[in-house]
Amino acid sequence: MEGEPTLRLRVFDLNCWAIRYLSKRQQERVRLIGDTLRREGFDLVLLQEVWSEQDYSDLRVKLAGCYPFSHYFRSGVIGSGLCVFSRFPILDTLLYQYSLNGYPYMLQHGDWFCGKSVGLVIIKISGIIFNVYVTHLHAEYCREKDAYLPHRLVQAWELAQFIRHTSKAADVVLLGGDLNMHPEDVGIRLLRGWTGLRDAFAEATRFEGCKNGCTLVPENCFTDKSELLPFPLGIRIDYILYKAISSFTVKCEELKTTTGPALGTDIPFSDHEAVMATLHIQRQGQPAGATLGTADLVLADVVTEARTEVGVGLRAAQRQRYSSGRMAVLALLLLLLQAAAALGTLAGLGAEQPFPKLSFCLLAFLALGVLVLAAGLHLFHTMEVKMLHGTEDQMWMALRALQERP
Amino acid sequence: MEGEPTLRLRVFDLNCWAIRYLSKRQQERVRLIGDTLRREGFDLVLLQEVWSEQDYSDLRVKLAGCYPFSHYFRSGVIGSGLCVFSRFPILDTLLYQYSLNGYPYMLQHGDWFCGKSVGLVIIKISGIIFNVYVTHLHAEYCREKDAYLPHRLVQAWELAQFIRHTSKAADVVLLGGDLNMHPEDVGIRLLRGWTGLRDAFAEATRFEGCKNGCTLVPENCFTDKSELLPFPLGIRIDYILYKAISSFTVKCEELKTTTGPALGTDIPFSDHEAVMATLHIQRQGQPAGATLGTADLVLADVVTEARTEVGVGLRAAQRQRYSSGRMAVLALLLLLLQAAAALGTLAGLGAEQPFPKLSFCLLAFLALGVLVLAAGLHLFHTMEVKMLHGTEDQMWMALRALQERP
Numbered sequence: 001m002e003g004e005p006t007l008r009l010r011v012f013d014l015n016c017w018a019i020r021y022l023s024k025r026q027q028e029r030v031r032l033i034g035d036t037l038r039r040e041g042f043d044l045v046l047l048q049e050v051w052s053e054q055d056y057s058d059l060r061v062k063l064a065g066c067y068p069f070s071h072y073f074r075s076g077v078i079g080s081g082l083c084v085f086s087r088f089p090i091l092d093t094l095l096y097q098y099s100l101n102g103y104p105y106m107l108q109h110g111d112w113f114c115g116k117s118v119g120l121v122i123i124k125i126s127g128i129i130f131n132v133y134v135t136h137l138h139a140e141y142c143r144e145k146d147a148y149l150p151h152r153l154v155q156a157w158e159l160a161q162f163i164r165h166t167s168k169a170a171d172v173v174l175l176g177g178d179l180n181m182h183p184e185d186v187g188i189r190l191l192r193g194w195t196g197l198r199d200a201f202a203e204a205t206r207f208e209g210c211k212n213g214c215t216l217v218p219e220n221c222f223t224d225k226s227e228l229l230p231f232p233l234g235i236r237i238d239y240i241l242y243k244a245i246s247s248f249t250v251k252c253e254e255l256k257t258t259t260g261p262a263l264g265t266d267i268p269f270s271d272h273e274a275v276m277a278t279l280h281i282q283r284q285g286q287p288a289g290a291t292l293g294t295a296d297l298v299l300a301d302v303v304t305e306a307r308t309e310v311g312v313g314l315r316a317a318q319r320q321r322y323s324s325g326r327m328a329v330l331a332l333l334l335l336l337l338q339a340a341a342a343l344g345t346l347a348g349l350g351a352e353q354p355f356p357k358l359s360f361c362l363l364a365f366l367a368l369g370v371l372v373l374a375a376g377l378h379l380f381h382t383m384e385v386k387m388l389h390g391t392e393d394q395m396w397m398a399l400r401a402l403q404e405r406p
Numbered sequence: 407m408e409g410e411p412t413l414r415l416r417v418f419d420l421n422c423w424a425i426r427y428l429s430k431r432q433q434e435r436v437r438l439i440g441d442t443l444r445r446e447g448f449d450l451v452l453l454q455e456v457w458s459e460q461d462y463s464d465l466r467v468k469l470a471g472c473y474p475f476s477h478y479f480r481s482g483v484i485g486s487g488l489c490v491f492s493r494f495p496i497l498d499t500l501l502y503q504y505s506l507n508g509y510p511y512m513l514q515h516g517d518w519f520c521g522k523s524v525g526l527v528i529i530k531i532s533g534i535i536f537n538v539y540v541t542h543l544h545a546e547y548c549r550e551k552d553a554y555l556p557h558r559l560v561q562a563w564e565l566a567q568f569i570r571h572t573s574k575a576a577d578v579v580l581l582g583g584d585l586n587m588h589p590e591d592v593g594i595r596l597l598r599g600w601t602g603l604r605d606a607f608a609e610a611t612r613f614e615g616c617k618n619g620c621t622l623v624p625e626n627c628f629t630d631k632s633e634l635l636p637f638p639l640g641i642r643i644d645y646i647l648y649k650a651i652s653s654f655t656v657k658c659e660e661l662k663t664t665t666g667p668a669l670g671t672d673i674p675f676s677d678h679e680a681v682m683a684t685l686h687i688q689r690q691g692q693p694a695g696a697t698l699g700t701a702d703l704v705l706a707d708v709v710t711e712a713r714t715e716v717g718v719g720l721r722a723a724q725r726q727r728y729s730s731g732r733m734a735v736l737a738l739l740l741l742l743l744q745a746a747a748a749l750g751t752l753a754g755l756g757a758e759q760p761f762p763k764l765s766f767c768l769l770a771f772l773a774l775g776v777l778v779l780a781a782g783l784h785l786f787h788t789m790e791v792k793m794l795h796g797t798e799d800q801m802w803m804a805l806r807a808l809q810e811r812p
Contacts, residue, residue: 074796075505077788091807093800094571099481099503115789120571165500165526168575358764365771382483383521390480394499401497 013176014274045085046176076115131170150313156187197241209257222271321381328374419582420680451491452582482521537576556719562593603647615663628677720794727787734780
């Protein structure tokens, strides 16, 4: 391709919903995804929710012919679920695990156990350095009362900071993934504003697929219809974003989403629709992404809005830290009282009454259990406070930098 | 300074050992450090083990005149302990928390609770972009049988990767901190080889201070003499490392360490000696740090050695994951047995014998406690396995890249 004026890159992005033994028809769908990827021959494939390393290995074997290079990002208890398949050599990789990612005790949500992260792979095509990021942010379980908003904002901020700091030598930046945010949400505006990334859907010359580019649609047989009731058309939470950094321009020629059942089958790939972009990269004068300075005022507003939400999360975390600490102290006091009572009995006080051994033991174990649990929670919320506070600080520094710009 | 051919930068690095209520004469020493920093007027101050944010705030107030810019990195339960004071504006910051950092149940060591990290601050002086990194790696508690070596190697690797990926647009890279590794340890060789960083002590034109540049010396009244018995001269574990990336050269004109009691007092700053470097930065043809390619073979050996150690850690973690999992299963079986016994009693079986309520309850609580603990450990060691495995993979990829270089 060397010497050609334009490079054409076909990118595939999908949240695979591949939870072994839990996701519906998981094995069949992973096979289907593999078959399609092999047939279609994209240049770059960014997958999320490939939770099982076995599934990744199976895909790697199947795709070895057309995507000889691949990387799986390991993190957390379950794994990040992130992987990349590429037609071009992967030169280097880096994983950044988000500092906040829900709560370990929210077992029914389970995000904490995945160690949500952003993975970076560096690829060189025809002498052009691509920094390709793949990520999956914390899910939104209840839009009206979204307890995870501060955590997701911290993740969006860390994602933006990570991209900014690691992409300085890149020619082109690509980000694909399930961001779990609607296009107008503050997190998306923050990410796009702070990095200068462009939305392939908004920029695409041609579009084909679900209305408004939605990737979670009621028509998909695997989606939870009740969750999508307020959004009859569906929602768009899976993105391909891009920008050129040095003397290149990137244009999105075409964006597609899948629309329900895959070719020749009765099931879709996943509960999410896949996003497929065809990008044109051309060497040219001014970088396309260098519009950051022009919208400083808008960006300052976005950072302020995000910082307010992080502040709300910070105060909630401080309250939880306080209550768990108080609970631990109360449990400790109860244990001390019990110890005093036991010592008193041993010393012969109140010997006229029988000592209630069973209830005493039950109470002691209960107090001990509460103490351990509350102390653990206190530690966890202390970490949460630290990270929210740190992010608030960083955002404040960003605001100051924005305001000081000429 | 604009237009001057040479920039002179004075850097101060110290592990402050400032644990409130635990470190000896902590308040007095923090005051002393503040006074000295104000008097000496360095350009850049990199501190570790400033555990209390109050101490940082006090220092910030005291140093506001001569170091108007500063940053404290928050992480973990206690905090990273890392902070930076600078005469020049801090343009941006980023924190990377190491994925492995000891064990939460090793309370006597406590490293896990600090959320050990590397902090990056970006500073621009006379148009030269400095990426300044400050870090503190996991301590070495027993050199003969160092259970934390794999974790420290993962940290050294992540530190090297973080520096490589974030410093591509920098002119000069500076790293200061307590690396808890001797100069010839594999972790230091890995870090230096993989980043191209140079050791200020080895490169310094003039040196003044403790013999061999040691920073943990038996003469210091706060050091644990028994730990230093095998090293009568002391050990060197605090470093200032640097390299030029673009068309600059960096030279270390002078390196100093403190030697015991600070000027006009009877106590040293800390149990570590401070490291002070005077660097000369000059715009010039070839970057000084670009010697990476020349030593590829040596570097491949170092990466192989480090990978072997990480592999040893991986197998240990897999064994621990297995034993904790087995323990959890046994505890669960015991609980199920007890439940069956209780149900049997309720159903009237064995009613001729009195039911031993107290021992039954004690045993149930014990089993429950073991189950919770073992399950927690199993989760923790699963994460450990994931991260060690991920690092092994990354190192393998690095080796392949080194071998494929022409």
